[in-house]
Amino acid sequence: MSTKKQDRREQILSVASDVFATKGYHEAKMDDIAAAARVAKGTLYLYFQDKRAIFSELINGLAVQLSMAIIPVDTEADVAAQVKHNIRAIIGVLAQQPRVTSLLFDQASGVDENFRLKTDSFYRTLKDLLATSLAEGQRLGIVREGDPKLYASMTIGGLREVLVETRQKRGSKRTREQVVEAFFGVLEGGYLRLGAMRKGPKRRVYATIGEAPRKRPKARSTDG
Amino acid sequence: MSTKKQDRREQILSVASDVFATKGYHEAKMDDIAAAARVAKGTLYLYFQDKRAIFSELINGLAVQLSMAIIPVDTEADVAAQVKHNIRAIIGVLAQQPRVTSLLFDQASGVDENFRLKTDSFYRTLKDLLATSLAEGQRLGIVREGDPKLYASMTIGGLREVLVETRQKRGSKRTREQVVEAFFGVLEGGYLRLGAMRKGPKRRVYATIGEAPRKRPKARSTDG
DNA sequence: TCGTAAATTGACTGACGAGTCAGTCAGGGG
DNA sequence: CCCCTGACTGACTCGTCAGTCAATTTACGA
Numbered sequence: 001m002s003t004k005k006q007d008r009r010e011q012i013l014s015v016a017s018d019v020f021a022t023k024g025y026h027e028a029k030m031d032d033i034a035a036a037a038r039v040a041k042g043t044l045y046l047y048f049q050d051k052r053a054i055f056s057e058l059i060n061g062l063a064v065q066l067s068m069a070i071i072p073v074d075t076e077a078d079v080a081a082q083v084k085h086n087i088r089a090i091i092g093v094l095a096q097q098p099r100v101t102s103l104l105f106d107q108a109s110g111v112d113e114n115f116r117l118k119t120d121s122f123y124r125t126l127k128d129l130l131a132t133s134l135a136e137g138q139r140l141g142i143v144r145e146g147d148p149k150l151y152a153s154m155t156i157g158g159l160r161e162v163l164v165e166t167r168q169k170r171g172s173k174r175t176r177e178q179v180v181e182a183f184f185g186v187l188e189g190g191y192l193r194l195g196a197m198r199k200g201p202k203r204r205v206y207a208t209i210g211e212a213p214r215k216r217p218k219a220r221s222t223d224g
Numbered sequence: 225m226s227t228k229k230q231d232r233r234e235q236i237l238s239v240a241s242d243v244f245a246t247k248g249y250h251e252a253k254m255d256d257i258a259a260a261a262r263v264a265k266g267t268l269y270l271y272f273q274d275k276r277a278i279f280s281e282l283i284n285g286l287a288v289q290l291s292m293a294i295i296p297v298d299t300e301a302d303v304a305a306q307v308k309h310n311i312r313a314i315i316g317v318l319a320q321q322p323r324v325t326s327l328l329f330d331q332a333s334g335v336d337e338n339f340r341l342k343t344d345s346f347y348r349t350l351k352d353l354l355a356t357s358l359a360e361g362q363r364l365g366i367v368r369e370g371d372p373k374l375y376a377s378m379t380i381g382g383l384r385e386v387l388v389e390t391r392q393k394r395g396s397k398r399t400r401e402q403v404v405e406a407f408f409g410v411l412e413g414g415y416l417r418l419g420a421m422r423k424g425p426k427r428r429v430y431a432t433i434g435e436a437p438r439k440r441p442k443a444r445s446t447d448g
Numbered sequence: 449t450c451g452t453a454a455a456t457t458g459a460c461t462g463a464c465g466a467g468t469c470a471g472t473c474a475g476g477g478g
Numbered sequence: 479c480c481c482c483t484g485a486c487t488g489a490c491t492c493g494t495c496a497g498t499c500a501a502t503t504t505a506c507g508a
Contacts (some may be wrong), residue, residue, distance in 0.1 A: 019366050026250050030496060031233040040457040045497065080418050109402055110334020120392075127389075134415070144415040146378055146406050147398060151415050153389045154382035154407065159380020162374060165351075174371060182370050183378065189412040191358070194304050229485095254466060265485040269467065
């Protein structure tokens with residue numbers, strides 16, 4: 001009955017998140033998902049409109065959870081605690097479903113035009129929410145002067161990167177709480193303490209990406 | 225001669241960056257690029273191995289420029305100035321080619337497995353470079369105690385997001401220098417100034433993405 | 449046990465798009 | 479003026495894959 005169908009649905013979603021996260025949206029074929037779910041391809045279409053719908057449901061579910069986890073900061077109460085709560089909540093939600101998180105972060109904007117817009121608007125919503133709170137905070141004198149949107153971007157971006165990083169190392173030494181504290185600490189006081197001095201070596205590193213060979217064979221080529 | 229070929233090559237690259245940035249890698253068809261470059265599809269293959277190679281060259285060029293723009297911080301000299309210089313340099317490079325920047329940030333990891341790895345390793349290189357400098361800074365007492373990798377992630381991520389944001393608004397009110405100063409300011413002192421208090425409203429916003437309809441028609445469906 | 453509905457299957461189809469290549473065209477040298 | 483060369487063209491090929499649906503299996507109430 002309804003429960004069985006629901007189970008199957010969730011099983012497919014779960015498996016799909018795995019396949020999508022491993023191969024990326026475009027390289028994940030419906031046949032791959034079907035195989036991983038130990039089901040025939042046709043079955044997928046009994047539960048979802050199309051490939052996009054599966055992906056969409058995953059991403060969307062996470063987005064909703066994230067939005068709900070965040071509480072707008074009430075400036076009457078303990079601000080620090082609330083900010084920490086939000087950081088903690090976001091980390092908590094994302095840590096629970098690392099695979100879907102990677103979809104949201106790495107894959108979503110590469111799916112198609114439509115998804116890019118959606119993703120952008122999701123981030124924008126988050127940033128606007130934060131920026132508004134920060135502007136409010138500035139009025140109260142508890143947030144540094146300056147463009148609150150820029151602060152919002154820095155914060156969301158910084159958090160995002162930390163989470164991506166964290167997601168990749170399973171046996172992360174950092175406790176979730178340590179991350180929360182460290183992150184909060186930077187928001188509160190930055191990390192540069194210019195004052196002292198001494199000596200130091202130099203380094204220069206060149207980072208490069210993307211010249212690897214592919215599968216399809218031959219092709220003529222020319223160059224100036 | 226060589227110059228003509230070189231010109232054509234660059235023309236194609238330039239046009240391609242536009243098409244890729246507008247449509248995303250997978251939705252950008254070789255026919256689109258050819259049309260935009262006012263050239264036949266076959267011509268593209270006279271200058272590049274394949275689609276991937278065009279994209280690769282774009283991304284790679286930017287990555288190299290970025291790497292070269294960054295100077296490892298010399299702790300003997302004026303650290304603040306050097307840090308600012310780096311922020312400025314990164315912003316400068318990316319601001320010069322906003323379209324390619326968006327490819328690196330939004331598209332690259334969605335192209336294929338291989339590109340994802342490359343992109344990851346590029347970011348890792350940047351972060352490692354920064355983290356190393358920060359660790360050095362900690363030894364000198366000019367960087368707050370705590371996991372330097374986490375600080376590095378926050379910084380790179382924050383910068384990235386600010387740049388993405390900036391890239392989107394053409395008529396950005398923020399001067400480049402203002403962004404540099406603001407960013408540096410946060411690194412130096414954070415933005416939260418918890419102390420004062422007063423009143424404030426509340427808000428709650430739900431952000432959602434990805435349920436939009438697609439082109440392909442029909443399909444059976446079911447739900448529990 | 450049988451009959452019906454629901455669930456599942458997987459071979460098939462149709463679209464699509466990257467890459468090819470036989471042929472055209474432009475220009476410049478003789 | 480004609481031919482040669484090399485840039486350029488674009489119709490075509492061919493593999494791929496999302497989505498379909500007739501056939502089959504399973505579930506279950508009578």
